Amino acid sequence: MAIKLNRIGLELAQYRGGKTTLCAGCGHNAISERIIDACFEMGIDAKQMIKLSGIGCSSKSPAYFLSGSHGFNAVHGRMPSVATGALLANKKLLAIGVSGDGDSGAIGIGQFVHLMRRNLPMLYIIEDNGCYGLTKGQFSPTADMGSTLKTGAVNDLPPIDMCALAIELGASFVARSFSGDKKQLTALLKAGLAHRGTVMLDVLSPCVTFNDHEGSTKSYDYVREHEDPLHEVSFVPHFEDIAVEQTPGETSVVTLHDGSRVFLKNVGEDYDPTDKLSAMRTLMETARRGEYATGLIYVEPDKDDFCTLLNTVDEPLALLPQARTRPPQAALDELMESLR
Amino acid sequence: MAIKLNRIGLELAQYRGGKTTLCAGCGHNAISERIIDACFEMGIDAKQMIKLSGIGCSSKSPAYFLSGSHGFNAVHGRMPSVATGALLANKKLLAIGVSGDGDSGAIGIGQFVHLMRRNLPMLYIIEDNGCYGLTKGQFSPTADMGSTLKTGAVNDLPPIDMCALAIELGASFVARSFSGDKKQLTALLKAGLAHRGTVMLDVLSPCVTFNDHEGSTKSYDYVREHEDPLHEVSFVPHFEDIAVEQTPGETSVVTLHDGSRVFLKNVGEDYDPTDKLSAMRTLMETARRGEYATGLIYVEPDKDDFCTLLNTVDEPLALLPQARTRPPQAALDELMESLR
Amino acid sequence: MGTLEVASEAEPVSAGSPPRIVNDFSLQIATVNGSGSQTANLVLLRSIFQMGIPVSGKNMFPSNIAGLPTWYTIRVNPKGYIARKKEIDILVAMNAETAREDVLTLPPGAAVVYDEPLALKGLRDDLVFYPVPFDKLVAPVCPDAKLRRLVRNMIYDGILARLLSIDMAEMEKALLKQMGKKARAAQMNLAALKAGWDYAEASLPKGDAFSVERMNKTAGMILVEGNAAAAMGCMMAGCTVVGWYPITPSSSLCESLIGYLRKYRTDPDGKATFAAVQAEDEISALGMVIGASWAGARAMTATAGPGISLMSEFVGLGYYAEVPAVIFDVQRVGPSTGLPTRTAQGDILTTAVLSHGDTRHPLLLPSTVQECYEMAMDAFDLAEQLQTPVFVMMDLDLGMNTWMSDPFPYPDKPINRGKVLTEAKLRELGAQWGRYADVDGDGIPWRTIPGDGLPPFFTRGSGHNAKAQYSERADDYGNNMDRLSKKFDTARGLVPQPEIESRPGAPIGLIAYGTTDFSIRESRYQLQDERGIATSYYRLRGYPFGSSLGEFIDQHDRVYLVEQNRDAQMLALMRMELGPERLAKIRSVLHYNGLPVDARSITDQVLAHEGLQAPIPAALRHRMSGAVRASGVGGE
Amino acid sequence: MGTLEVASEAEPVSAGSPPRIVNDFSLQIATVNGSGSQTANLVLLRSIFQMGIPVSGKNMFPSNIAGLPTWYTIRVNPKGYIARKKEIDILVAMNAETAREDVLTLPPGAAVVYDEPLALKGLRDDLVFYPVPFDKLVAPVCPDAKLRRLVRNMIYDGILARLLSIDMAEMEKALLKQMGKKARAAQMNLAALKAGWDYAEASLPKGDAFSVERMNKTAGMILVEGNAAAAMGCMMAGCTVVGWYPITPSSSLCESLIGYLRKYRTDPDGKATFAAVQAEDEISALGMVIGASWAGARAMTATAGPGISLMSEFVGLGYYAEVPAVIFDVQRVGPSTGLPTRTAQGDILTTAVLSHGDTRHPLLLPSTVQECYEMAMDAFDLAEQLQTPVFVMMDLDLGMNTWMSDPFPYPDKPINRGKVLTEAKLRELGAQWGRYADVDGDGIPWRTIPGDGLPPFFTRGSGHNAKAQYSERADDYGNNMDRLSKKFDTARGLVPQPEIESRPGAPIGLIAYGTTDFSIRESRYQLQDERGIATSYYRLRGYPFGSSLGEFIDQHDRVYLVEQNRDAQMLALMRMELGPERLAKIRSVLHYNGLPVDARSITDQVLAHEGLQAPIPAALRHRMSGAVRASGVGGE
């Protein structure tokens, strides 16, 4: 039978990357797979996409998907500024950033805060395992209070909830998922690729080598048992118009700026992802219960993104010819005259 | 008539510092005065207090109060780590940190986040003028959307609400005040000196030289018109027991770990500063209205502070004799044996 | 010019029979910052400039916003020696806090215009005093009391115009230019100017030696600060992305740049051909520049010492991953926060070897405002040609002070974007091409840019091979590091080459860079004129060094390297590569007190090294040069 | 020892008539990381060590967590030369990915123990092959299939025990020590060990030349990694505050330290006499150290290159505000992220001049694990004596690999906290005292500590005078900077002094520091033994340099400075201060490929400089030394 092709005529394999060097079973590998699926299904043009990351096991993963895209594995915790610069240079690029809970929550928290505040148009993924995998398992700032290391050491500091922080700071699309939740994660990734603005996606991604034991709140078992989905997420891109039958009150829909739609089917009491305060409440309460609320936590589909605010010419600045970037003799003359 | 002495027999003048080099009328100068008042009234022993700051006009101010205390004017945005180290070395010291909205909100936001998360026992003051005073008035991250510079430039990014951030991250005493509100600011400062844990006090402190014009949302006029006190704050230290008559429902009281009491007299509908979520709601709603909620926004009187969590010996680590810090021959022998 | 020659050498003597000293003096206005004297000072500077006389204006201000002592110094010199000079000939004393010390440090014969209440007359009898009742004079011309603080400054301009015979017409012209549209303010200031002139006319008989006379040495020239000049260069270089964080003394570079870009790089529809972002700190500012350059933009940032330290890690990434970046370091006095409003050349060594591991970075060394403009353009070309971070090492004196210059020429060569791969080039290279493959033998590889449709690659700061694949292989690492060394050698021929003035047969050679140039020129004149010592001069304009450096040293018996830092930082870089014979010839002349180096300090040190007694008391050691001023605040 | 002498020089030839080579070989286990071979490797190392034979163990691992090629190398040498050696004599090939290349790079006569399915026998006929059916052998001894991956490694220990005649009793003893309490695991591993021995006994006739014989050269000695040794030093130095951020290869220094502190510095009531905080990054880690030191604690942090770059601004503050700080730099390969799991001496120059403005920092240079322990203590004393940040420059090879050492001596001198003011001292000094006043003429002032009740002062990174008051005065600035220079001169006599081995009349002097020491010792033996060239040796142990350096150079015709970086970084520091005659004598010997330098590379380069042809093909250039290994991952 013929291999499935996407809307730009490519097959899934063409969205793959290099062979992973991460541990077998690492949540990060599963996320890479979902990214490949999502980009394939969205019919992304890899040549117009850039992959960025900081340093960490998670940050290595951009090398393991979309080998057709440029990648930039920057320095520890500084991916946000590099991504910002790249998008200033060329706002037409579709940027996907992969970071870790240490990379973004510890050394990179400052740049994280300001990227969220700017609502920079990109898909920002945190592969969250509550530890520093690449340096052999120390606690990260997202480690929960009372969670233990293999050594038995107990974390006595409260975790930073990267989602709550992102919402508080102004990110316009904030979601949480689990590397093991194929359906939800793929749907959120596709929606994230469609949204214009900062998409902050915190994905619980267990570290099988250092943080998958009894006593850890970021282990596969713990996360499976404590994942508390806010709704069932499904995504219909603008280029498909499937009618999704929705029993009113049962399913709500969020329409993104490009016409794509995110369908949210209630599982418990209904949840409105456009209400900032209830989003904060939900995060606080689930956290208090030791659970992880997953799904589309907060979205503001039409918020201006940073590149729009900058109001630059339509072409990418990076590709402007000299004629557009070097003012004429007259301009210099005028300046000189003003100084005489 | 005799000069007033405080409970340790000192007069107000003994809490003063060097002559200010800040502009006449700068909010920061008023705050220094309030700090002097508060320390005097609390009968603080200056020799057991340390003053820390980063870089900025605000950060210069520790030189202008309590010349009887050691001071450390560190590097830009890094006061939190220096303060943390100092308190690790000597947990008996009473630390007061003065920073600016640029110092803490821009370059220093990373260290700010992690200090709040640790609930480090100190009084952390942000002298908030929405701009970089010392570098001549550029916008800072707390500048409100739509606020303008003297040049007419308009800020199009949302402000970071340092109070909301501090609450979200775990600070146990979060308040906002105004350099011009003598009574409220002094009461909050005294309460802050009594609380054990991170006291994050965001004080609106207009920059008369660069940000006090029409169109600025951090000018004296604007702040006066838009200050929205949550309650009337009064403070009774543990060493005074004045009975404060309180009409039930009208006034609520917060008792701090040392027995000091903060009285909060309702002005509008009553407000519970121990409810995290309503604190967040209040901040969001007042901000949406373009107002500044002031007063004691959130407090958790009995939360463990960082130094307590570290469970170090009662004496300051800095003053331990060699006998306490150099293990005996036997320890080394044991180690050597384990390596044979 | 005979008179002038004579005049300028004449020893000023105490008032009485004043010899005329024309167009050759330093004038200093002592005030407090925030008192709005800047307008009056610039009008004074500009009016003398408009009379065709060489001038420079230097502002020595404290590191706060208002209320502390500030000194503005104007150097006037007929031969065009406009470096800082130690002696102040004319003092305008407006600040009670410093007036006493200011007066006591003056040389005999100096003139002192002062605010009458300060009652300075009694302090010395070898000076010429001009008391002025500023408050009395300002009231009538400025009814609005709130504005008087500002307007009263214009009065001393009027006084000086009369005393120094500065053409009032030029003063008024300068004032109107300075005021721009503010008509009402202009009127008030004109009145104040006039009031000062009238008062001097009526009540201040000329008793000192100094005056100006029209010359023709500034025709067509401009007055500008180095930061503004560099900003113009960035704009003309086609800079498209600016990531910055404010810090003195570099802020005005980015702020002027943004101003120019708004004006000249915005399309009719209001859309910009640039993006400028005030980052949250310097690390982020450089991160944006690196991200933008990687994505094909011409990106820059500007900072000072503390920012350079913070950028260290990212600079190493730029070096090793080979990403262009243009970084201006407007140097101030370090270490640490140091003296943020004082000048130095103290970041040279750290910057050249910035970041851990084996790294080397090109430095561009502008001396004049025109070079700030030109080297800004060079920097963008070099960063892209070499695919590495490039530093333009300015200093506070150059960046924030006002300098005369010929107008800046329109760039004569097109923008050079370096080795950016094209379809055609790729076809030519075929399989040879690898992101980090040295196909041309100059150590510089060919790069592609995201979105250009050409083969992508993975950029990283970790080990990689010629194909940009991750590698920990010993051979890949070594080959790559050797190629980077080769690339740095290629840079020797690409950075701005030195300007060499060889005096045949001169035993002494002088080497300097940056703003030291102005004092060197004057010092060479002093050595020749006072001691008959001929000198050659090697003005270094870029690092890494070219072969001409060694040759210059070979041509002289003794070489003096003059720098404005404590540790002889540029000499340290030279010592890393020069042979022993050459090193044996080099002596270091250092100046590090926060003030721009003056010619006399250099001359004296050279003479001392040469075994010739300096004419001035040894007490005035080089470091101590310049009237030592208090601007510290007791309590702090 | 005659036999040994002979043996160790005998050229191994292809199997058949094997000459005996006793206690002189390099053994390498090629596996993948995360496969749990570390236990087996350490047991092997320890058992040989227990037999009294000099050994060292080096782990060459990739920068990821599991699944990539890793090589563990054990050097056995009767004379105690335990530096890395290029040739591998015995290979244990467990990794399919690298087996082929591993085998092809072996010298003739080498032995290869390999996993049978890899079928390597056919690759070469000049080696001795020992195929082993690991899976077959492991099944019976380890019923639990999940554990086999780990246990099977123990089998090669058994095989090697038999082939090299390692005493099984020592093997078992080493295994039990390694296993500690885990009895069940121990039993399984003992069985696997036995299974390996039995299999070799039954099916692998000895065909190679290598074996071990009991010696008495390790009696009483210990085996330890440099990071653990440094950690012990920090604890014994009375360190009370640790602020750190994880980074390879420094993490295990702080982690061991915290482990030791928990065990030996916790009071019976569970309260600690220390505080250790994992900071959010390196900037914060050093900030905590500076804050703690300022408040009177003995505080430290440890990091690697990237952290050094990030700490740059704070280090400048420490230098200028004169706050003690102890910083360990366990150097890895830069620039940028570089090769995080490879070794280098590449941060020397950047660190010595770290931070903008004129700055200089003391560097301590340990060569051995014992010096890691001792210099850790020195560092705390020096940081407080000099009131400045002090760096201990280790490297990955020293910090993470396992070294033999005499047991560490208990400190013989009390903790030295430097000039901390006391009531009495204050009374003595009276008005003379100022926080930054040089009352003793050594450039080092007296400090007070918050909470001590003595006069407080204001600490700042901006300009200040001797009384710690804010000052922008030119004289205050200059005087302070000159005092800091004087203080740095004082440091010359306080940092660890060099260890000098002078051979009277030797024309050649060698200078080295850090881990290069091990190869230098062997290289000197090679030069003497193979070429009859006598050499003197100057082992540098600290920066700034002492006067002995120049004297050493004067005593020799030619001096070779050997370092493990590309840019001759230590030489650059020497060039900054040595006179031309001395510089003329120095030549640089460099090695920079991520692997520890080996003696042969040094010997060959020295011979080449001396104009003597090296015996080995020039093809093996120094950089390329060591089997060049692929551990890069194609696609990445």
Ligand SMILES: Cc1ncc(C[n+]2csc(CCOP(=O)(O)OP(=O)(O)O)c2C)c(N)n1
């Ligand atoms: C400046 C700097 N500091 C420290 C390190 C060491 N380091 C590498 S990855 C890492 C943490 C990674 O944790 P996280 O971001 O959560 O990624 P994970 O490995 O858990 O996926 C650290 C501390 C570094 N590479 N650079």
Ligand SMILES: Cc1ncc(C[n+]2csc(CCOP(=O)(O)OP(=O)(O)O)c2C)c(N)n1
């Ligand atoms: C590393 C570094 N970057 C930049 C600066 C320049 N700088 C000094 S103060 C300041 C901002 C101060 O703003 P804020 O903290 O709000 O204080 P304010 O002056 O407004 O009270 C800046 C950017 C510096 N001193 N150090």
Ligand code: SF4
């Ligand atoms: S160490 Fe943990 S995070 Fe890193 S690759 Fe392995 S499983 Fe993943």
Ligand code: SF4
């Ligand atoms: S500039 Fe603004 S912030 Fe700074 S001292 Fe003046 S008024 Fe205060």
Ligand SMILES: [Mg+2]
């Ligand atoms: Mg992680």
Ligand SMILES: [Mg+2]
């Ligand atoms: Mg501010």
